[in-house]
Amino acid sequence: MTSGRIMDITVEAAPAGAKTIEGRSPWQLALARLRRDRVAVGSAVVIGLIVLMAICAPLVAAAVGHGPNTQYRTTGLSPEGIPVGPNHTFLLGTDELGRDVLVRIFYGARISLLAGVVASLLAVATGVVVGLIAGYFGRAVDTLLSRFMDVVLSLPYLVFAIALIAVVGPGLPVSIAVIAFFSFASVGRIVRGQVLSITQKEYIEAARSLGASDLRIMFVDILPNVLAPVIVYATLLIPASIVFEATLSFLGLGVVPPTASWGGMLSESIQYYQVAWWYVVFPGAALLITTLAFNLLGDSVRDAFDPRFTSTIAS
Amino acid sequence: MTGSQAAGTWPGPDPDPDLLVRLDGVVKHFQVLSGTLLRRSIAEVHAVDEVSLDVRRGETLGLVGETGCGKSTLARCIARLYDLTAGRVIFDGHDISTLTRRQLRPYRRELQMIFQDPYGSLNPRRRVGSIIGDPFSVHRVADGEQRKRAVQLLMAQVGLNPEHYNRFPAEFSGGQRQRIGVARALALQPKLIICDEPVSALDVSIQAQVMNLLIDLQGEYALTYVFIAHDLAVVQRVSTRVAVMYLGQVVEIAPSQELREHPRHPYTRALLSAEPIADPDRADAQERIVLRGDVPSPTSPPTGCRFHPRCPKAQPICQIQTPPLQPRFLDGATHAAACHFPLADGESLAYAHESTEQ
Numbered sequence: 157m158t159s160g161r162i163m164d165i166t167v168e169a170a171p172a173g174a175k176t177i178e179g180r181s182p183w184q185l186a187l188a189r190l191r192r193d194r195v196a197v198g199s200a201v202v203i204g205l206i207v208l209m210a211i212c213a214p215l216v217a218a219a220v221g222h223g224p225n226t227q228y229r230t231t232g233l234s235p236e237g238i239p240v241g242p243n244h245t246f247l248l249g250t251d252e253l254g255r256d257v258l259v260r261i262f263y264g265a266r267i268s269l270l271a272g273v274v275a276s277l278l279a280v281a282t283g284v285v286v287g288l289i290a291g292y293f294g295r296a297v298d299t300l301l302s303r304f305m306d307v308v309l310s311l312p313y314l315v316f317a318i319a320l321i322a323v324v325g326p327g328l329p330v331s332i333a334v335i336a337f338f339s340f341a342s343v344g345r346i347v348r349g350q351v352l353s354i355t356q357k358e359y360i361e362a363a364r365s366l367g368a369s370d371l372r373i374m375f376v377d378i379l380p381n382v383l384a385p386v387i388v389y390a391t392l393l394i395p396a397s398i399v400f401e402a403t404l405s406f407l408g409l410g411v412v413p414p415t416a417s418w419g420g421m422l423s424e425s426i427q428y429y430q431v432a433w434w435y436v437v438f439p440g441a442a443l444l445i446t447t448l449a450f451n452l453l454g455d456s457v458r459d460a461f462d463p464r465f466t467s468t469i470a471s
Numbered sequence: 472m473t474g475s476q477a478a479g480t481w482p483g484p485d486p487d488p489d490l491l492v493r494l495d496g497v498v499k500h501f502q503v504l505s506g507t508l509l510r511r512s513i514a515e516v517h518a519v520d521e522v523s524l525d526v527r528r529g530e531t532l533g534l535v536g537e538t539g540c541g542k543s544t545l546a547r548c549i550a551r552l553y554d555l556t557a558g559r560v561i562f563d564g565h566d567i568s569t570l571t572r573r574q575l576r577p578y579r580r581e582l583q584m585i586f587q588d589p590y591g592s593l594n595p596r597r598r599v600g601s602i603i604g605d606p607f608s609v610h611r612v613a614d615g616e617q618r619k620r621a622v623q624l625l626m627a628q629v630g631l632n633p634e635h636y637n638r639f640p641a642e643f644s645g646g647q648r649q650r651i652g653v654a655r656a657l658a659l660q661p662k663l664i665i666c667d668e669p670v671s672a673l674d675v676s677i678q679a680q681v682m683n684l685l686i687d688l689q690g691e692y693a694l695t696y697v698f699i700a701h702d703l704a705v706v707q708r709v710s711t712r713v714a715v716m717y718l719g720q721v722v723e724i725a726p727s728q729e730l731r732e733h734p735r736h737p738y739t740r741a742l743l744s745a746e747p748i749a750d751p752d753r754a755d756a757q758e759r760i761v762l763r764g765d766v767p768s769p770t771s772p773p774t775g776c777r778f779h780p781r782c783p784k785a786q787p788i789c790q791i792q793t794p795p796l797q798p799r800f801l802d803g804a805t806h807a808a809a810c811h812f813p814l815a816d817g818e819s820l821a822y823a824h825e826s827t828e829q
Contacts, residue, residue, distance in 0.1 A: 367579030
């Protein structure tokens with residue numbers, strides 16, 4: 157079949173026992189780099205612990221024997237009605253209603269993670285689809301969607317959120333929707349820009365010449381090439397969303413009391429910081445550590461996908 | 472292909488069954504757009520203007536010309552990656568020039584392309600096996616294990632190690648990547664393969680390998696090629712007939728050997744003389760024609776014969792009248808040139824008044 161003129165590559169089965177050669181995808185390479193990044197591993201462990209916190213919140217409540225919304229007016233408040241500091245019953249002290257701060261922080265992790273992750277996923281999914289459509293179809297579609305994203309990005313989001321929640325009423329689903337709505341546009345713009353340049357590549361033309369449909373080209377050929385910056389942005393979007401949710405709760409626009417959320421706890425604690433430092437410090441620290449861990453992980457993910465760091469390819 | 476016959480059947484009398492592709496006055500103009508919100512056309516690039524060509528089954532039609540002369544655009548018009556501004560493309564007896572993308576799908580199996588850039592034409596995020604298997608999955612021909620076997624067979628056929636099925640394009644050299652492109656084009660056993668400068672991005676030694684591969688495959692599968700290059704030597708190596716393009720038009724077309732020995736159009740002669748010769752003694756003896764000036768802008772091509780501003784033989788009529796593409800002197804019907812003053816055999820082509828300022 158292969159005459160002598162064709163390059164003399166002989167085709168034969170791999171010798172028995174030989175390791176089959178499998179190319180590693182850019183994803184696998186990035187993951188390998190990420191695994192060797194101590195900061196990344198550290199933040200991932202911290203994030204894992206926080207997830208564990210959220211999952212184990214009822215167990216902790218049972219272990220300590222305090223419900224998240226139960227008010228311990230006799231043991232949790234001083235005779236003057238002031239929150240008690242950390243002691244052997246309330247490990248992290250109590251709040252102004254005599255509730256256990258420790259248990260509420262554990263439950264608050266659920267709200268923060270839920271808001272952060274779900275809102276980010278929602279924003280990324282919408283942003284990717286809108287960006288793909290705008291960049292791929294171009295022309296009027298692009299003009300329309302791009303201008304819409306510009307409008308979203310230029311809206312004063314807090315004012316808008318306050319107005320919307322005043323009408324719809326506060327709650328976690330509304331908070332998530334608001335966060336996703338104000339975050340998807342920046343994802344969409346990143347994706348659109350990438351798609352614009354990738355659409356010009358010859359391999360897209362090759363796919364067209366094969367008769368591939370628009371949908372197939374968008375999701376099979378283009379999407380894998382825009383995913384790297386999207387993943388980087390998504391990991392940085394999670395802490396931003398967590399802070400956004402905390403902000404909404406702080407302003408009384410987020411989760412409805414008495415459900416515990418870090419932003420809401422911080423908001424209430426402000427009035428008591430002179431007498432109950434633990435009430436400010438512990439929810440604040442939880443928020444800080446969580447966002448820091450996500451941000452550090454996001455930075456590491458970005459470095460792992462950066463081709464300039466390929467010198468550290470794991471062997 | 473019977474199901475799609477209603478989509479566009481060749482309307483006139485039965486076409487020559489020997490013809491695979493007929494281009495009939497193909498025109499492709501690109502709009503130059505300006506403005507951010509309200510876009511309007513401010514100019515037109517005349518990429519391809521009134522090109523009529525035939526491609527016969529089993530032959531290799533070479534297309535040569537400088538960068539920007541419209542050869543790649545013409546190729547994409549044949550493959551219907553572009554919509555035509557005017558004219559018709561008749562493929563295998565069917566007029567495909569106005570078909571929609573959906574209607575074109577069955578023809579895509581018969582008509583494949585090999586691209587110039589072996590780096591740009593393969594998706595860097597996908598494994599080679601899935602790239603070569605793309606034609607199968609797009610046209611739902613083979614699945615799973617069957618597809619894998621077909622892909623590995625193709626890889627062997629183009630001289631790649633089938634064991635490398637799971638590798639990424641980045642792990643291959645330029646020549647190997649071009650073989651991947653060849654395998655992808657070959658997958659559905661098409662009738663026509665359009666090779667858009669398939670070797671110009673490769674090293675010279677690799678060029679020969681890839682060209683030999685293409686020649687071998689043509690013999691094996693009775694393929695028809697449209698072979699584009701800007702290097703006349705490359706094109707003549709593989710082509711049955713060669714068409715020379717200048718600024719969107721075919722200026723001369725002839726059997727490969729005949730074009731080399733009896734070029735009629737001054738531009739063809741200039742191109743031939745630019746070809747490097749390995750023997751320095753012969754190279755010195757060779758007449759070397761350096762054309763004056765640059766290729767004019769395709770947004771406002773010259774009137775009459777488009778080559779006249781640079782042609783040593785240009786006369787006033789060349790500015791006014793476009794010369795038809797037809798046989799000159801006693802040439803057979805297969806050799807046509809578009810020139811009012813074609814070159815006779817042995818005629819020297821020098822600028823009439825060799826100006827002193829140059």
